[in-house]
Amino acid sequence: MDSRDPTIECVDVLVVGGGPVGLITAYQLARNLPSPHKIKIIEKQPKSAQDQYGRAITLFPRSSEMLDQLGLADSLAQQCFACRDTVNYDKDGNESPGRGWSFMENMKDTKWDFALVLRQKYQEEIFRQALKRHGVELNTPFALIDIEVLENVGPNGYKVLATIENTTTKVKSIVKCKYLIGADGGRSSVRNTMEIPFDGSTSEDKWVRVDGVIETDLPKPRTYCAIESPTHGNVLWAALDHGATRIGFAFTAERQKAYPNFDEEAAVKEAIASVKPFNLSFKQVDWWTIYAVGQRIARSFLVKDCVFLAGDACHTHSSGAAQGMNTGMHDSVNLGWKLSLVLQGLAKPDLLHTYEAERLPNVQRLINYDKDISRLMTMQLPENWAGDPNADPNEVLGVVMAEAATFSSGLGIYYEPDSLLSIASSSGLTSVQPGQRAPDVVLQKPATFEATRLQTETPNIARFYIVLFAGDVAQTKSSLAAFSQSVEDMQWLHDCSNPISWISIFSVAGGPSAYETVGGMPFGKVLYDEDHSAHKRYGVDVGRGAVIILRPDGWIGTVTQLGSGAAQAVGSYFKKFLTLNGVSKV
Known part of the structure; x- marks a missing residue:
């Protein structure tokens, strides 16, 4: 088929499924990709059916943080029920502290320290309107009928032919795309069409x-x-x-x-x-x-290097731990920035393989918890239970829910160290490690000294952030000078066409200007940590400093010691997966 055929619509990405996962994925792509990139999203159900009240209701703190970095959480907070209180009653109606959902009262270390409860109907409307502001509307009612993956098409080429059908008129059409994302639920037509086994x-x-x-x-x-x-x-x-x-x-x-x-x-x-x-x-x-x-998991989250699965399309489980929509959000955010960079030619296509590598182990952890939680909620002990056979399932459930607390809140979800995105660093340099969530900390802006937060200053716009924890400049002056000198030889780190931004955090009281406070021109945006709380939370010695790379999605990429060798370490990190302007190809 000829892509110039007027009956064929050509887009960069076709998203199948108009629920939260599909909408958030399409939103990220529409927000991050410059013209003339084109995103299309379809949903087989008419909007009246999509607007039913039920389905998912709860977003836990890490999901809210990720949506905040996408500019969406405030709109959700306007309508939500912010749940900070829990209670557990026994069969006689007496309170039993420390059981059930009690872990929700200890979700700390975040501004979003509550369960954001808002029915999917309302969330989807917020997401649809945000997507529309970026020029993309949800197309309904369109169902995916067939997928053909073309051979001998290079990276970022139009490799996928998708046949879609208007479910009202029964008129079929062809969409030719570079990538196709199946976010179309547990009965996924994308998964079934691609014949991906759904194990479980x-x-x-x-x-x-x-x-x-x-x-x-x-x-x-x-x-x-x-x-x-x-x-x-x-x-x-x-x-x-x-x-x-x-x-x-x-x-x-x-x-x-x-x-x-x-x-x-x-x-x-x-x-x-x-x-x-x-x-x-x-x-x-x-x-x-x-x-x-x-509980089921798709055998593959990415097939033929161009068809992805996300959300319920690649994993289903009970609603016992209220993780369905949260896990889908993690899928969407993980995939969104990576695909944005690859489509712009700013990252190597191999980066897309880290989507399954990072998400699959976390989905498996969820499935393992869910198997136990769902049985306990039906008054059955876990299948592999080795404890007292007469144990009260309600008591055991309280223990399991407490053990899973940081995973359930999302604040403890981590990606294993690898050779590409989460590069292990020198032990003892910081208390946070590559692959972990970057803690949100309170900081101050120059001149006005108004409070801000690190996540506010690092929005998810498909850019990495080199965060210089510069400590007390009086003590780190020589290390800063050595770092500055080595960075001068790597000007591409400051090339705005590369997806890299700089933030410098000084553990000092701010003066009348950032220049005078730090004794020279700082790297990128300047923020102050007057009470040392940010350095303390990250475990950075204010007398030594550190350089921490934050991924676009707010996880830590790598950590290195401040000094002459830091620039080389930072450069080596990015050269693994970015296609960088200004870097010698020799």
Whole structure:
């Protein structure tokens, strides 16, 4: 087929799936790629179906941080229910501290120290509007029918022919693209068309979720709450946005026998029974669902170097730990900046292989937690349980949830050291390590001394940040001078056409100008750490300093000691995967 054929639409990336993962992926590409790059996103469901209330509800702190660096979190915060309180009730209605969702009360070291609860309906509208501001609209109702990957097409060439169909008119058309992203859910047409195995299993356990406006005598209804029901497992009670509430419970085989036809009336009846000894009535029902619990992972997240899977399309699990949308956000953000750089020719195509290499181990960790959590929530001990066979599943659940706390919040999610993006550094230089989240810290701006935060100063615009923790300039002056001299021989590090920015953080009280404070021209944007708290949080000695590279997504790339050798270490890091302007090709 000829790409000049007017019946063929040519785009850089086709995103299949208009849920949060697809929208955020398309948004990043539209935001980061200059004209004439073109992004297309399709969804097979008409917008009326997409706007149902149910599905995912919770974003944990790391997801909120990532969306904040994309400029989206404030809009979510305007509408969300910010949940900082939890409670756990035993079968008699007595509080049992330290169980259930109690880990949520200890999600610290972040501005977003709460569960951001906002139903998917509202999140998607915010994401659609943000995407529209960058010139891309969600195309509905269009379904993916077929994918053909062309051979002998070079990197960044139009390698994929996608056949799509208007599900109303049944008219088919061809979209030719460089990359295709399947963010189209657990029944992914992209995954099925590419014949990617979906390994795992689905259990016989069924769960029910009901959203609505309620009246109740439960003492603390506007919380993330667990009720240890002897008949309905570990019941979820989640305060929602706009004054609503979600009730979720295990629908056991025994309970199922009473319902030849399980409908909304039955779901409400069971929800009321699940929260005993408390009373509950629904003033209105917004949404309900029943589903089977299982865990599956796609055999590959990237095939033929041009077709990606993200979100539920490449991994599904229960909603027990409320990780579905959060894990999808991590997929989207990890992939978004990498694909942006490759499409612009700023990074080597091999960078795209780090998407699966980084995300797969974290998805597997989630699946392992989820298997235990989902069984415990249905009052069953984990499959490989080696403890007391008579242990109370509710007590064990509290232990497992606490162990998984930093993973669940996202603040402890890390990428293993490798030879490309997370380069191991000298031990003892800092308390943070490559592959870990870069902690958000409070800093001060020059002249005005107004407070700011590191993540505010490092937005995710597909650029790396060389962060110079310069310490106390009186003590680090000679190291700074040596570093400055070596950087002069590597001017490409300051070439604005390369995706690299500089930030200098000085652990001093600010003077009338940055120049006078540091005794010369600093590197890039200057910020002050007057009380040494930022250096302390990163474990950087103010008398020695350090150079830390932050990836566009806010994870640490590498760390090196401040001094003459730092510039070489920084340069070596970027040369592994970026195609840099101003670097000698000899």
